Amino acid sequence: MSRKTSDNDYTLRSMSNLMGERRKKVSDDGERSLIKAPSNASLSSQASASAPTTAPTGASSSSTTATAGELERAARKQFQQDVTPAFVYVLAAFSALGGFLFGYDTGVVSGAMLLLKREMNLSALWQEVLVSSTVGAAALSALAGGFLNGLLGRRVCILLASFIFSAGGVVLSTAPNKEVLLVGRIIVGLGLGIASMTVPVYIAESSPPHLRGQLVTVNTLFITGGQFIASLVDGAFSYLRRDGWRYMLGMSVVPAVLQFVGFLFLPESPRWLIQRGRTQKARRVLSQIRGNQNIDEEYDSIKSSIEEEERDCAGGGPVIWRMLTYPPTRRALIVGCGLQMFQQLSGINTVMYYSATILQMSGVRDDKLAIWLASVTAFTNFLFTLVGVWLVERVGRRRLTLGSIVGTALSLSLLGIGFLLSAENTPAVTLHPTHPATPNSTCTRYGSCEPCMLDPACGFCYRENSTSLFSSSCVPVNQAITGEAAWGRCSNTTQMSDGTYWAYNYCPTSYSWVVLLGLMLYLACFAPGMGPMPWTVNSEIYPLWARSTGNAYSAGVNWTFNVLVSLTFLHVAQSLTYYGAFFLYSGLALLGFLFVFSCLPETKGRRLEEVESLFESRLCTCGASDSDEGRQIEYIRVKGSNYHLSDNDASDVE
Numbered sequence: 001m002s003r004k005t006s007d008n009d010y011t012l013r014s015m016s017n018l019m020g021e022r023r024k025k026v027s028d029d030g031e032r033s034l035i036k037a038p039s040n041a042s043l044s045s046q047a048s049a050s051a052p053t054t055a056p057t058g059a060s061s062s063s064t065t066a067t068a069g070e071l072e073r074a075a076r077k078q079f080q081q082d083v084t085p086a087f088v089y090v091l092a093a094f095s096a097l098g099g100f101l102f103g104y105d106t107g108v109v110s111g112a113m114l115l116l117k118r119e120m121n122l123s124a125l126w127q128e129v130l131v132s133s134t135v136g137a138a139a140l141s142a143l144a145g146g147f148l149n150g151l152l153g154r155r156v157c158i159l160l161a162s163f164i165f166s167a168g169g170v171v172l173s174t175a176p177n178k179e180v181l182l183v184g185r186i187i188v189g190l191g192l193g194i195a196s197m198t199v200p201v202y203i204a205e206s207s208p209p210h211l212r213g214q215l216v217t218v219n220t221l222f223i224t225g226g227q228f229i230a231s232l233v234d235g236a237f238s239y240l241r242r243d244g245w246r247y248m249l250g251m252s253v254v255p256a257v258l259q260f261v262g263f264l265f266l267p268e269s270p271r272w273l274i275q276r277g278r279t280q281k282a283r284r285v286l287s288q289i290r291g292n293q294n295i296d297e298e299y300d301s302i303k304s305s306i307e308e309e310e311r312d313c314a315g316g317g318p319v320i321w322r323m324l325t326y327p328p329t330r331r332a333l334i335v336g337c338g339l340q341m342f343q344q345l346s347g348i349n350t351v352m353y354y355s356a357t358i359l360q361m362s363g364v365r366d367d368k369l370a371i372w373l374a375s376v377t378a379f380t381n382f383l384f385t386l387v388g389v390w391l392v393e394r395v396g397r398r399r400l401t402l403g404s405i406v407g408t409a410l411s412l413s414l415l416g417i418g419f420l421l422s423a424e425n426t427p428a429v430t431l432h433p434t435h436p437a438t439p440n441s442t443c444t445r446y447g448s449c450e451p452c453m454l455d456p457a458c459g460f461c462y463r464e465n466s467t468s469l470f471s472s473s474c475v476p477v478n479q480a481i482t483g484e485a486a487w488g489r490c491s492n493t494t495q496m497s498d499g500t501y502w503a504y505n506y507c508p509t510s511y512s513w514v515v516l517l518g519l520m521l522y523l524a525c526f527a528p529g530m531g532p533m534p535w536t537v538n539s540e541i542y543p544l545w546a547r548s549t550g551n552a553y554s555a556g557v558n559w560t561f562n563v564l565v566s567l568t569f570l571h572v573a574q575s576l577t578y579y580g581a582f583f584l585y586s587g588l589a590l591l592g593f594l595f596v597f598s599c600l601p602e603t604k605g606r607r608l609e610e611v612e613s614l615f616e617s618r619l620c621t622c623g624a625s626d627s628d629e630g631r632q633i634e635y636i637r638v639k640g641s642n643y644h645l646s647d648n649d650a651s652d653v654e
């Protein structure tokens with residue numbers, strides 16, 4: 001608690017220990033020279049210096065010149081080879097199957113719904129209920145997951161989640177009617193909530209500090225990978241005349257069973273074991289996941305930090321109450337929940353959900369092709385999450401998130417501009433037919449495509465020749481099949497042989513390239529930072545006693561805003577237009593930037609036990625109040641430490 005440790009201190013200390021113990025051979029310009037291990041301080045200072053450094057050589061008389069960066073890189077590489085057994089990667093990969101299921105189950109439903117609504121004759125309300133029931137159930141079970149994690153441990157919770165996923169998959173694929181489908185979707189949501197909050201915590205607690213960010217970010221890579229695979233499965237099974245949705249929804253059983261079996265053999269988190277007093281087991285697990293590294297230092301540090309926590313946080317009341325009344329954890333919770341909220345407010349799931357519509361706007365009018373091309377969007381999200389995995393330990397969480405959210409805000413504005421240009425140049429309605437079947441239809445009132453498209457009850461029916469649109473009308477939609485008009489020229493299919501088209505949810509435009517560019521830029525900016533960092537940061541900012549509760553609440557916030565944003569998107573677009581909606585999300589992302597800028601400290605390279613101290617600093621002003629400062633100083637006194645309130649003011653508190 002009272003440790004004042006610089007970034008990477010642990011990693012560098014361990015590196016220099018290794019180097020000191022064994023005098024590593026480091027290859028430089030093809031010449032092998034024995035480099036004397038620098039002390040921790042000198043390694044740190046060398047690392048910060050940019051001038052070339054002459055590395056003192058031991059046996060060799062020739063001196064080798066290496067920059068501090070090269071030295072650090074070589075030492076880091078050697079260190080990582082020595083202390084990162086393959087087991088940690090296996091453990092992270094099996095855990096991240098939870099992320100895969102998260103992505104698959106949230107992604108597959110849009111394609112499944114296209115088939116289901118036809119086969120089961122689902123009303124719009126039932127479709128909405130089936131989609132959002134999973135996300136709603138996930139929000140609730142994420143909250144319950146906090147309690148279960150503390151009680152049963154991370155491993156049992158992951159086993160439970162994969163069991164629930166498997167059961168949900170079986171129910172969905174065999175459902176005889178929509179009521180059973182709803183039960184299946186709720187079951188899957190219960191698994192999702194538990195997995196989404198447990199997996200990042202489990203990976204973070206098992207990883208060595210220098211890999212933690214990367215391995216937790218792999219979980220988000222699996223989420224976006226799951227969404228991508230789901231889009232391919234949707235495309236493939238959309239050709240089946242009957243029961244395609246059963247395969248789409250049922251396929252999730254495969255990764256769920258794989259994860260369940262894998263976790264029968266994987267160990268519990270060593271931190272949870274120590275907290276529960278199962279110290280022998282914890283030591284065995286630590287040795288297993290740290291390979292040939294000496295685990296004493298890490299074990300002692302976790303243990304003493306838990307003992308301190310138990311002493312200081314012995315006060316009663318539920319964990320969430322203790323978190324809210326203790327300034328460092330309150331600030332951490334605000335940062336964690338705020339990040340998750342802004343992730344969803346930046347509109348990722350509207351972009352993912354409406355990518356088919358956006359693609360249609362760009363001229364892809366064939367439904368099947370639009371479904372296939374939507375997988376290009378999902379793939380872009382996946383690809384750029386990979387960039388995040390690569391960057392997280394290089395540039396750190398804070399800079400990655402800040403850069404990502406600025407880019408996200410700008411590309412959302414570009415999307416807004418694309419929609420604005422399309423709206424300004426929207427084609428006029430030239431014909432105003434009526435039909436006795438829909439006497440009170442609002443569709444006949446509209447003079448152009450834009451307002452017609454924004455009304456969910458109407459669609460735009462138009463004929464196109466090579467240069468312009470002519471004979472266009474706004475007609476009511478067939479509520480059972482939104483791909484068709486209720487009557488008239490466009491009532492049989494979306495594209496007629498004479499060049500007549502039915503556009504539902506979009507308008508023909510020549511500015512679609514701006515929208516497409518905005519979409520690609522959006523994903524390229526969002527996916528490396530704002531996509532994974534909320535999950536990664538949340539897995540590391542809470543002390544052990546508050547970790548599962550903190551993650552439960554922040555995951556709950558993520559799911560709640562997910563359902564809020566995706567359910568309200570069409571209504572927001574209706575009242576503000578599409579461009580208004582995207583400008584709104586852009587503004588919200590800018591607010592998110594201010595929030596991240598003032599609240600998110602850098603956690604890269606620190607041991608989990610050290611991260612709490614970052615939220616004791618006055619520099620992190622989120623959630624601080626005047627009375628807190630007194631409490632905080634008192635708290636530091638109780639610890640009897642010389643802890644610096646912040647690195648900058650360097651004033652010790654006795």
Ligand SMILES: O[C@H]1[C@H](O)[C@@H](O)[C@H](O)[C@@H](O)[C@H]1O
Pocket residue numbers: 220223224227343348349352381530531532558562
């Ligand atoms: O981090 C993930 C990821 O960005 C997904 O693409 C998105 O669908 C989820 O809502 C989000 O939590």
